[in-house]
Each structure stands twice: as structure tokens, then as C-alpha cells.
Amino acid sequence: MKVKIPKNFKVGAHKINVSINNKLMFEKQIYGDSPLSTNEIRLRTKSLAKSQVLQTYYHEKIHHILHCMNHELETNEAFVDSFANLLLQTDLTSKNK
Numbered sequence: 001m002k003v004k005i006p007k008n009f010k011v012g013a014h015k016i017n018v019s020i021n022n023k024l025m026f027e028k029q030i031y032g033d034s035p036l037s038t039n040e041i042r043l044r045t046k047s048l049a050k051s052q053v054l055q056t057y058y059h060e061k062i063h064h065i066l067h068c069m070n071h072e073l074e075t076n077e078a079f080v081d082s083f084a085n086l087l088l089q090t091d092l093t094s095k096n097k
Contacts, residue, residue, distance in 0.1 A: 005043065005057050011068045014039050018057070022046040034060035036067050054092075058084035 008017045018041045025032060025044030031052060032043040041060040045053050062083050066074035073079045 005053070009061075011064050014064070014068065016041060016061075016064050018043065020045050032056040032060050034063045036064065039064075055084055055088055058088045062087070 005018055005020075007019075008015055010016070016039050021042045022044050024042060026046065030044070031048060032041065034041045041057065041064070043053060043056055043060070048056075059080055062080050063074060066080070
């Protein structure tokens, strides 16, 4: 499976830019982050399995969606992580036929 991460997407009126920043994420000792004030997602790909990169992307994307909704669960890491895992699973197991 090749990891396909979009370079950007929109949530409401906001364009969210996605970038790979292995150095910064390694220095911060995290897989990714999503600075909401700058409408971006930064991911680490080096030394990670494809499934980890995808799950991190979905996790950070959900933070942006919940932020746009002004939802109280935006900062609930356990909720966001569970939601990301389930959403990723639905996408990976979807069939056209």
C-alpha cells in the first residue's frame, strides 16, 4: 500500500496545507501536529510504518474538523485518536463492488 496524503484540503472556508517535516517532528519526538492557527498539518514519515503515517494524518485532520465545528472534543486526544482509527479503517476497507 502506497501512502497517499493530499497536499491540502478544505474544512469549511479554511484551506488546510499538509506537509512532511521529518526534522521538526523528530526533534519534537512526535509523529505529527496540526497548528490550528496556521491551518496546517505537519507529518513525519521517516522511520514510521505507512499505517502510522496514515493514522497520524487522519488524527490531525479530525482536530481541524472539530476545531471548525467549535466542538469541545477538539482537544480530547483519546476521542480524536479513536475517531481517526475508525475513520481510517472504513476508508481502507471500503469496496467499490
